[in-house]
Amino acid sequence: MFAKALRVRASSAVKGSDRRKLRAEVAAAFPDLSPEQLAEFIPNKEELNVIKIYSHKGEAVTVYTNSKNPILFEVEKALYPTVYTLWAFPDLLPAFATWPPVLQKLAGGADLMLPGVAVPSSGFPRVERGTLCAVTLLGNRAPVAVGVANMSTTEMLAAGMKGKGFAILHTYMDYLWELGDKSSPPTLAPSVADPAVKESAEDEEEQEPVISCTADPLQQVGIADLSLKEQDGCARVMGKEELNENGAPERPGDDSAEVQQEAEDSRTPQEQMDALFSQCFFHALKCKVKKSDLPLLTSTFLRSHMFSCCPAGQQLDIKKSSYKKFSKFLQCMQHQKVLQVKELSKGVESIVEVDWKHPDIKAFTVPEGFSSATAAQESKTEDRGQSYHAPEIIPLYGVSAKMTPLFQESGHRKGSILSSSEVRNIIINYVKANELVDETNKNFVKVNAILCDCLLDKSEQDEITNLKWDDLLSRCFERLQPLYQVTFFGQEPIVRKGNIEPISITIAQRSSNKKVTVIKNLELYGLDPQCVANILQQRVQASATITPVPGTKDRVQVQIQGNQIHHLAKMLLEEYQLPRKYIQGLEKAPKPGRKK
Structure with missing residues (x-):
């Protein structure tokens, strides 16, 4: 479901009343959770946010995050835990084990077929068709995928372990996992030692005892090779330490190194x-x-x-x-x-x-x-x-109290956050549903009582009966609360009020008729002012400094000698790929043939 890139629509904090409602829904969905576990699952004071996203197939998904890690996702009013949650509560769902190489297929969007399920000597957990299940790797109880059973346990065995066993919804290393801190699965000992698991592990590599936060050899073979962007460094290092403890060949070293190694292991x-x-x-x-x-x-x-x-x-x-x-x-x-x-x-x-x-x-x-x-x-x-990635900036609009009557028919309330296309569609659908298109001229819309109250000033309400489509939409956007969503590379989207300030470039006059170029607001776009100053200084061979922005206490600006707007334009537009609309002052570049 999340094997391809997602489209994030909006992000907001979960309020106290909504937090209590979510806790009740989680308790109903997962009744085995104790009150203590439920309080840890949905904490009272920690940061809890809700993100609206669309999958690559256009499915609307609600994601709940705790400390920026996704913990739940909701599809069609059904709640599902993420792998981050299952690492904290590994026994939350009935689990079925598979071999590490299968994980690559699951992360690519494949479902889990029954031939890929390892049959434990103790037998499968009893599940019915449609039961939500976890998928683990042999030798490690930490789940790596979440799916829905296509058959009951009885039907799986009756089918000779052939056919599709589980429809996979979410996996370790998919794009939903990438919304979090991209950590790797911990190594958790099986709750019951399974001889079949041990025998399989010995076929792959010498079996090692399971210790907290150590890497199982099987997990290393699969996960380390499959990691998309992060290396499981802790797993690899700890795995090496365990091999040493088990008597596997060690690299030559002196006694002091061995003592230090033992101290670290403790x-x-x-x-x-x-x-x-x-x-x-x-x-x-x-x-x-x-x-x-x-x-x-x-x-x-x-x-x-x-x-x-x-x-x-x-x-x-x-x-x-x-x-x-x-x-x-x-x-x-x-x-x-x-x-x-x-x-x-x-x-x-x-x-x-x-x-x-x-x-x-x-x-x-x-x-x-x-x-x-x-x-x-x-x-x-x-x-x-170091490659710089320009942030993705999307203008959004919040429904104000005055505009609420116009948007409530579409199910939106005061404070709802919408994109420009969503606003247009809502207005168009409202006009058509209420038959407000002028029969004589379809370029005009008849103004009813709600449009009159929401879009017209008091002086206009007795005079204007029709509005052009463009005028209608522009008035609507003007009366909505401006917001914007900024997404920095590798981070969660952030929604902020107002309009984002552009990078401001001005030319100031100093003593002896000298000019300096002043650049402000670089931090808003993820640019380090000191780094920009250093690069400009090297390129134009002129002194550059970082100074406080006049009239503020905690903001800085870059000052560089001369009119350097040509160099700035090349850096910001061509190298950093920032849109021109977010840069103010490029027109002040020196004209060709004139002295700077």
Whole structure:
């Protein structure tokens, strides 16, 4: 169902009354959940959002997210859990196991055929046709797919395990999974040791004991090879550690390395991830970040600096740490006075100050295999190769109180969020349903009482009886609340009020009749002002600085000597592929043949 790209329509927070209603619906759909599990499933205080999406086939789907991870999706008033939810509640649905190579087919949109289902010696769970089920991989209880049984257990066995067993709705690695943090399945021990599973695993690779947050060899073969965008670094590293514990051949090393390995194994996976984050954090500050780079977007710091400091074979995953959010990790570092973080523009945090004399930074030693020079060079190379993806910006409209009578016939209330095409269709359908098209001239629409109250000013209500179609639609858009949805690459869509401010480019006069180019609002489009300033400085060989926006406390602008609008236009329009309508001031470029 989600094997191809989705179209996101709107996103909004779930209010208290709707949260209680959703909790009741979940309790009815999954009666085996205890009150404690239900409170964890639909928490009272954590961030809970609802997203309206359309599948590639045009199916309308409602998705509920908790801390940006999808936990439920609703199709035709039926609730289904996602793989993120099933990893937290693995026994929520009856489960059927398959072999790791089958996962690739399921993620591509195929249904699960009965020959692909592993028959356990303890027998299948008893299900009826239409029962919602989970699909797992041999040796791991963590579900990787959600589907509906096409047959009862009795019918499956009577059919000789042939035919379509399950219609798959959602899988690990599909586009619904990509809406979340893209984490990999944990390794969960089977609730009952199954000799058939053990025998199958030994055929693939030497069987290893199941330990929390370790990777099963079978899972490694399937999932690591199938990963679309993320590498299961934790799984690969932990898998190697377990092989060492089981007596598998180890790489030559001294006694100290073995002692260190044993000490690392004694820590919980969460403690190991905390230590890895701390190591990459101090490594990035010591070797990659310079004072001239500040202020530095926290997202850029994580993506371009910390990730490149991660040792080979491991992967940073904030969800597996005790912090859960990168902002909380930075707050902890700020509390220790290592750095200072500020929100320079609404919703965008930046590192504005670093104490390079802090004892933790001075005491940090670069791990083997890294050096300050090579790390800095890798950082520069990575920054240059870092591809920028222009955000997708969609104008939306909210139904205001005054416009509610016009939209309530189509089932929308005050605060409903609509796209421009949806607004047009609703207005057109309303006019046709109420037979308001002028019989003598179909280019005009007769104004009834509701249109009069919603679209006409008081001075016009006694004079205007007909409106042209264009005038009717334009008046409607003017009286709706402007909103916009912005989707940054790899992130969930964000809906904000008002109209997005364009990137503002102006020419200012300085002392001695010198001109400077001033650029504002870069952060709104996911651009790092310091990065833009550095690139422009290199290209035009002129000094560039970051200064506060006059009249504000927490916003910055780029200033560069001379009229550099030609270079800016090439960068923003051609390289970054930003639409021209979101850039203001390009007409102020110097005319050919004139002095800048």
